[in-house]
Amino acid sequence: MSDAKNRFQAMVGHRLFWPVAVLVVMLAANTLYRPGFLTIEVKDGHLYGTPIDILRLSAPLILVALGMTLVISTGGIDLSVGSVCAISGAIACLYISKAPDQNALGMVLTALAMAIGAALVLGAWNGILVSVIGIQPIIATLILMVAGRGLAQLITEGQIITINSGPYRAIGLGHFLTLPLAIFIALAAALLVAAFTRRTALGMIIESVGGNREASRLAGIRSGRVVFLVYVVSAVCAAIAGFMMTANVSSADGNSAGLWVELDAILAVVIGGTSLAGGRFFLSGTILGALIIQTLTTTVYAMNISPQTALLFKAVVVIVVCLVQAPAFRARFSRRRPGAAPPEASPQRQKEQVPA
């Protein structure tokens, strides 16, 4: 019963162990299949290679998932993030496309500010529906999920707006210190959200509201305000992700920008260990979850799995990831092994069966 064994158990017990393990396994499998997978080259002073691509492409998902983490932590859900991506991208691109000089930095910043402003309104709309009017989050945000696509189409007048703006393109494809700029934007957003929640008491209050809303109310927390706030944060995160998505292709398509990103984001949050029932949230877990999903997508393309069956492959991997993480599943698995210690939690469980 050495120290090493204890340390191993502590490591396996850490909530980030399984997401990291899954990520490592996926990278290893890719390397076996395609030995050059992990190679990183330097071209024109920038780093290139599949790992860098994965990081760059996962940036929008990380952003959306950060906001989603907070929303889910309050016991809610935000289905409208994909539409918010499309709307913000459309607003920014429309403004830039009308400008005389599409490369003017000030003009691009104005475009971004306008789009963020719109996102604030959209987030406030969701927040009011949920916290003031009291509509169930899934329904409240479904409204904007569906209507938002129409709104994006309205902005682009049903066309795909193409632009040719250097500064805007940089959001998606630019480089900074040899790495893609998008990585830094996602990283900055993550640090900002972390500081915003963990350096203040906001994180604890969000978790408290998500864990037990009535008890939080009786402890003097104005839970309505907290709930409102997280939907606004979520919309702003989605808007920035929308910039990246449209900047990647230098065009805004109201129909396809950010399509289904809400589902990937929810998945990233869940893989990261935040419960859909609300309560504790884990930003680092969410980021890992987003990386896992993007690695998976890249893997599917790299292995030449046909796009028709790619989603099925993705689904299977996701199910495995979720099962491996579920304590109940692992407990059952380890109990079958001879000599394995019985799970310690059993007396607690019995207690909970007493009817109130």
Added chain:
Amino acid sequence: MTDSRPVLTMTGISKSFPGVRALHNVDFRLFPGEVHALMGENGAGKSTLIKVLTGVYGIDDGIITLGGEQVAFSGPMQAAAAGVSTVYQEVNLCPNLSVAENIFIGREPRRFGAVRWGEVRRRARQLLARLDLDIDVTAPVASYSLAVQQMIAIARAIDVQARVLILDEPTSSLDAGEVEQLFRIMRQLRDEGIAILFVTHFLDQVYGIADRITVLRNGTLVGEHPTAELPQLALVEKMIGKELDVLERIEEHPRRELAALEGGTPFVEVSDLSRKGAVAPFSLTIHAGEVVGLAGLLGSGRTEVARLLFGADRADRGQVAVGGKPTGLRTPVQAIDRGIGFCSENRRAEGIIADLSVRENMILAMQAARGWLRPIPRRRQDELVDKYIKALSIRPANPDVPVRNLSGGNQQKVLLARWLITEPRLLILDEPTRGIDIGAKAEIQKLVVQLSDGGMAVLFISAELEEVLRLSHKIAVMRDRELVAQLTNDDAVDADRVMQTIASGSQREEANQ
């Protein structure tokens, strides 16, 4: 009691849940044509008895017979088919369906597989006419009052040739007129020969309708009595029981005279505060350093009073003054701002945040009052949390474990700490010692004494009279959602006296003696 043979007998019924013996060797009989009240305090085993009878739970031991034959139902549906129907406290109808649909849901008269809607409506009208209820059977249930909904539920229950009708607290959300309407129907059904098992917390109602009373306490049978032979006081005694006081006595410290306390300005002055359906208008004054006990049976409105004082529910009318200034207590935030703290009786649903750590649970109320932008510095947190973990001897003494891993008593102490940290001037404790072990109980009682010595006002709510008597300077007695008396806790007041007040509801002359 026209028939000498019971329609239903339960003999030697025992039922245990892990760690709890819910019923132990309980006998129960029900005769045709009687209203039989099942009485007992919370946790006495009333609900469990009903649930084993209707097959929601299996029994560990014992025999149930219906009409002379031994039965063991697999669930409420089967019980209903055999003639044992239940109407629950929460009316479980589908509010969006029509009255007729609700009555016949799941057993609609059919022809060739198609529901005969005309027949459904005709029979629904017939059935309701039997209950003297003239309503539109095609209207949705939600368009009727709770009382009428209750009748509809009864109509559904008796349609299946019911021999036994179980009414589990049917009156808890009805007003006086509606209760009378319900009683009329119960008498009518009784006269038709149906045996009615009636569970309620309202003593007046028991004496208004029941023919016999069975009392349970702590899962055992205390006795079965004809109502006429059991005076109210005796009933209350049987329900509460004269428990041996195993608690170490709170040292006889010189309890400051109430008169001295009442000299200063009152901290809270409530006049005619009320909320419809929760508590009738009441007036109450609480001074700094005073412990006011709130006694009364479960469901008598004790918790409702506490919730109004904390702004957890909004009062319909009445005035509150805190520290001499008129104020509204419309939300918990306001109440906390005025220096009031509240430990709910429902620890799990309204108290702890199970996911969060002991530390977070403790500082929650203080942090909420500061606002999220001003987090309590870590060092200050450590100071506060360590102080209260020590002061209340919370086990394990680790602030970073999730509070769900603590025992009930320790969770209760964490909640106490949450409020003590906010340094309230009035602390409302609703059943702070329920369901916790004796050691923790004594510690919490001691703490209440210390706090009041330090000048804090405490409103202490407990079902245990001994506890209320030991701690309070003044005892307010609740009965049927009304504050019926305020007794100064001097030598003349003992448990019998309070029980008498609970039972008889005698008015204020008590207070003046």
